[in-house]
Amino acid sequence: MENKRSIEKLFEEKFQSYHPEPSPELWPKLSRQLKWRNFMRPSWDSFNIAYLSGIIIASAITIWVLTNRNNESKVQDVKNSLPEMEDLSNEVRNNENISTEINPSDSNNTSIQQAGVNKAGNTKNLSSTRNEKTGLSDKNSDPSKTASLSVAETRNTSESSVQHPEPEIRNSALPPRAFFISSSETGCAPLQISFTNLSTEADNFTWSFGDGGQSNELNPEYIFDNPGEYFVTLTAKNENDDISVYHTIIRVNEVPEASFMIEKQEDLNQNISVYFYNYSRGAESYSWDFGDGNISTEANPTHVFDTPGNYDILLKVSSNYGCIDTMILSNALKSQNPVIKIPNAFSPNKNGPNGGYYSNGENRNEIFHPSFIETPVEYQLRIFNRNGNLLFESKDLNIGWDGYYMQELQPRGVYIYKLRVKFENGEYLVKMGDVTVFIQD
Amino acid sequence: MFDEQKILLQCIKNDPQAQRILYEKYAPGLLGVCMRFTGNRPEAEDILQEGFVKVFLNIKDFQGRSSLIGWMRRIIINTAITNYHKNLKHQYHVDIDDVKEKNIGECDLGEIEFTQEEMLNVIAELPAGYKMVFNLYAMEGFKHKEIAEQLKIDVNTSKSQYSRARKLLQCKLEELGREKLARNDSDTEIEE
Numbered sequence: 001m002e003n004k005r006s007i008e009k010l011f012e013e014k015f016q017s018y019h020p021e022p023s024p025e026l027w028p029k030l031s032r033q034l035k036w037r038n039f040m041r042p043s044w045d046s047f048n049i050a051y052l053s054g055i056i057i058a059s060a061i062t063i064w065v066l067t068n069r070n071n072e073s074k075v076q077d078v079k080n081s082l083p084e085m086e087d088l089s090n091e092v093r094n095n096e097n098i099s100t101e102i103n104p105s106d107s108n109n110t111s112i113q114q115a116g117v118n119k120a121g122n123t124k125n126l127s128s129t130r131n132e133k134t135g136l137s138d139k140n141s142d143p144s145k146t147a148s149l150s151v152a153e154t155r156n157t158s159e160s161s162v163q164h165p166e167p168e169i170r171n172s173a174l175p176p177r178a179f180f181i182s183s184s185e186t187g188c189a190p191l192q193i194s195f196t197n198l199s200t201e202a203d204n205f206t207w208s209f210g211d212g213g214q215s216n217e218l219n220p221e222y223i224f225d226n227p228g229e230y231f232v233t234l235t236a237k238n239e240n241d242d243i244s245v246y247h248t249i250i251r252v253n254e255v256p257e258a259s260f261m262i263e264k265q266e267d268l269n270q271n272i273s274v275y276f277y278n279y280s281r282g283a284e285s286y287s288w289d290f291g292d293g294n295i296s297t298e299a300n301p302t303h304v305f306d307t308p309g310n311y312d313i314l315l316k317v318s319s320n321y322g323c324i325d326t327m328i329l330s331n332a333l334k335s336q337n338p339v340i341k342i343p344n345a346f347s348p349n350k351n352g353p354n355g356g357y358y359s360n361g362e363n364r365n366e367i368f369h370p371s372f373i374e375t376p377v378e379y380q381l382r383i384f385n386r387n388g389n390l391l392f393e394s395k396d397l398n399i400g401w402d403g404y405y406m407q408e409l410q411p412r413g414v415y416i417y418k419l420r421v422k423f424e425n426g427e428y429l430v431k432m433g434d435v436t437v438f439i440q441d
Numbered sequence: 442m443f444d445e446q447k448i449l450l451q452c453i454k455n456d457p458q459a460q461r462i463l464y465e466k467y468a469p470g471l472l473g474v475c476m477r478f479t480g481n482r483p484e485a486e487d488i489l490q491e492g493f494v495k496v497f498l499n500i501k502d503f504q505g506r507s508s509l510i511g512w513m514r515r516i517i518i519n520t521a522i523t524n525y526h527k528n529l530k531h532q533y534h535v536d537i538d539d540v541k542e543k544n545i546g547e548c549d550l551g552e553i554e555f556t557q558e559e560m561l562n563v564i565a566e567l568p569a570g571y572k573m574v575f576n577l578y579a580m581e582g583f584k585h586k587e588i589a590e591q592l593k594i595d596v597n598t599s600k601s602q603y604s605r606a607r608k609l610l611q612c613k614l615e616e617l618g619r620e621k622l623a624r625n626d627s628d629t630e631i632e633e
Contacts, residue, residue, distance in 0.1 A: 007550065007611050008579045014557050015477055015580065019469035022486060027464060030490045031457065034497050038455065 176202035178236035178246035186251040188323035193250060194221045195232070202236035202244065210250070227254035253321035256282035260315050262332060263428035272305040272333055276315075283317035283325075291332070308333055340429070342370045342419065345436040348403025348410075356394070356402040368435055369400025370419055376429075378422035383415055383435075391415070403437055412439045445509060453501045460497055467510055468493070471517050478521040478576050480565025492520040518581060522591050525573050548611040553618035563613045570594070571606035578603050 176199060183194045197205060197218050207215040209222050210230030224230060233247040259279040266272050278286065278300050288296040290303050291311035305311065310331045318324045349366045358367050370381070376397070383392040383401050391405040401417075403410055419431045451459030468489065475485035475492075495516050503512055564572060573592055577583040578599075585603070589596040 007607055007614075010550065010555070010614075011477075011560065011579060014555070014560055015473060018473035018476070018557055020472050020476060020482075022468045022472050022489060023482075026468075026486050026490060027461065030464070030493050031460075033490065034460070034494050037494055037498060 174201040174238070175242050176200070176236045176238040176244045178202065178205075178234045178244040180234050180246060180248075182232070182248060182250065185248065186253065186321075188255050188319075188321065189225060189227045189252045191224045191250070191252045192221065193224065195219060195234075197234070199234065199236040199244070199246070202238050204237040206235040206237075208233045208235075224250060224252045227252050253323050254282050254319065255323045256280060256284075256317045256319045256325050258283070258315045258317040258325040258327035260327060260329075261426055261428075262313070262329065263430065264333065265430040265432070267432060270308065272308060274303050274305060274333070276301050276303070276313075278315070280315070280317045280325075282319055284320040285318050287316045287318075289314040289316075305333055339373045339423070340370050340419070340421070340431065341372075342417070342431065342433060343368065343435065344433070345438050346403070347438045347440055350409060350439065353404040353407060354402050356399045358400050359398060367400040367402055368417070370431075372397075372421075374423060376421035376423050378420075380420040382418045384418070385410070385415055386413065403439075409439070410437060412437050449500070449503070449509065452497060455497075463496075464493060467513060470510070471513060474514060474517055475521060476561055477564060477580060478518075478572060480561050480567070480572065484524070488517065488520050488524050491524070492517040495520060518577070521576075522573065525569060525592070528569065548608070548615040550611060550614055550618065553621060555614060555617065559617060560614070563610055563617065566613060567606055567609060571602050571609065574599055574602045575606040575610070579607075 179198045179200070181196050181198060183196075184191075187193075195207070199205065205216060205218060207217070207220055207222075209215070209224070209232050211224060211226070211228070213222060215222070228251075230250045230252065231247055232250055233245060236244050236246070257280060259281070261277045261279065263275040263277065264272055265275070274290075276288065280286065286297055286299055288298075288301055288303075290296070290305070291313050292305055292309070294303060296303065311333050313329045313332045314326060315328075316324060316326045346365055346368045354366060356367050356369070358364055358369055368383070379395060379397045381392075381394045381400070382390060385391055385405075391410065392401045394400065414434050414436050417431075417433055417435050420428070422428050448459045448463050452463055471492065472485060472489050475488045476482065479485045479488065492513075496513050499516070503509065507515075564575075567575065570592070574588055577588045577591070578585065583591070585596050585599045588594075588599045592599070594602075
């Protein structure tokens with residue numbers, strides 16, 4: 001307790017008057033942050049320029065979207081209309097429209113240049129400067145150029161009575177634009193994907209599926225066999241050999257592999273305990289159906305079957321990407337025709353141990369041994385007396401128990417055997433039971 | 442002359458000069474608190490900055506039920522707690538030495554004097570959770586129940602972390618003390 005007080009006390013004493021000087025640059029930082037936070041604070045007391053400008057930008061975007069839609073509908077029927085003299089405010093408005101209209105097509109300058117004569121220069125003027133508005137209108141007004149540069153009429157929604165020209169670029173060979181969608185972007189191997197080509201202004205397509213596969217179809221269907229990430233590229237080409245490329249990534253997930261083995265153990269009440277050894281790969285979760293109405297989600301479950309029968313045991317494994325695999329073991333516990341027959345009594349030779357040699361198919365009453373219909377690849381027979389002492393063990397299929405332990409004949413009575421065998425199909429079988437030693441007087 | 446009432450009113454009006462005066466007055470003491478919580482200066486100053494911003498933004502809600510410094514201190518501590526939660530995700534990896542419980546027995550502090558710096562270093566070496574629990578319980582007078590709520594841990598975790606933090610602090614100080622003694626001895630030998 002002495003100690004307990006002292007450490008808290010020590011800290012209290014030391015830090016009560018601990019007043020380190022903050023670094024000098026802390027205040028400016030703090031002050032800046034404070035100003036910013038005050039500024040950003042949503043409050044009607046301090047309704048400020050940030051919110052005002054936010055609202056202005058939002059409404060500007062809305063208006064722009066609306067007018068743009070108007071323009072598109074009018075472009076088709078209104079052509080060759082000459083520009084008119086406009087007042088200053090309209091000019092400003094118009095300038096904005098030009099720059100916004102042209103900028104998206106900026107990236108297509110190359111194709112326009114190829115096709116156009118002096119239109120390319122025109123386009124550049126349009127997109128690069130706002131101030132050359134006057135010169136621009138002059139060029140636009142030249143009817144010879146309206147074949148490629150059509151002038152659209154726009155109605156300014158806010159000032160509905162005023163009309164002003166709106167240039168729109170038209171080209172006989174528009175640049176292609178590659179685009180496609182896929183039926184899905186991820187899935188389990190083998191993954192079949194159908195691609196839908198949504199490219200515009202192109203008539204020649206090359207698909208590359210990222211795993212070496214290629215196609216020239218319009219809407220190909222492709223199967224990705226192996227797991228991985230694939231870069232699917234569509235190259236769209238128009239008649240002028242202008243190209244556009246679009247790509248997407250397809251992710252193919254590995255499919256897990258379900259695999260298991262069982263080991264059966266029959267007890268004296270005919271209950272069969274089955275141990276499941278799970279050798280599945282790439283799986284995250286397991287679901288077992290033991291075929292007798294019971295299920296489990298353990299990796300290595302143990303299940304007791306009340307009665308022997310022909311059960312179909314099903315293991316379904318799934319990966320964390322949701323890919324699944326199943327394995328079914330049919331007639332897993334067939335008991336109708338037992339593969340092993342074990343006698344329940346025998347009578348040892350009273351004259352001395354005989355080594356227990358026998359051959360399969362031979363039924364000698366002096367030796368206790370199981371007989372097999374199918375020869376196991378592994379074999380272990382053990383005999384215990386009623387105290388649980390191991391009296392005999394054999395791993396040789398041709399050696400059974402002769403009733404002796406340490407060269408001594410064991411007294412008559414009941415003994416316990418435990419037999420463990422493995423068959424060629426990998427199936428383990430464990431059987432326990434009792435055998436009566438019967439010694440004739 | 443520092444007139445707290447007047448400064449407070451000016452601060453409510455967002456007067457930068459008054460804010461500066463309030464800061465100059467209380468920042469050192471509150472930085473000391475932050476240092477105890479973190480054990481290192483950069484992090485402590487971050488907390489101080491964030492805390493003071495909160496103070497100034499919310500000073501109009503200060504109702505005078507406690508002292509101004511008490512209210513500010515509480516805000517700073519809350520900021521430290523927030524900071525702790527924010528940093529938690531970066532602190533998955535705790536040094537194995539911090540986790541190993543060496544010296545389970547009590548350590549004796551002895552009569553050696555330690556400097557504030559030495560003690561801060563000892564705090565800095567504590568795992569993040571221990572730092573919080575120790576400071577809140579031993580220095581700020583929180584109850585384990587409050588700590589558990591604030592740090593989103595179990596009450597028993599708070600208790601056991603506190604006792605482990607104490608032991609760790611004691612043992613680290615003891616070790617430090619022994620080193621200091623040894624150093625002093627060798628110094629005197631050299632002088633002789």
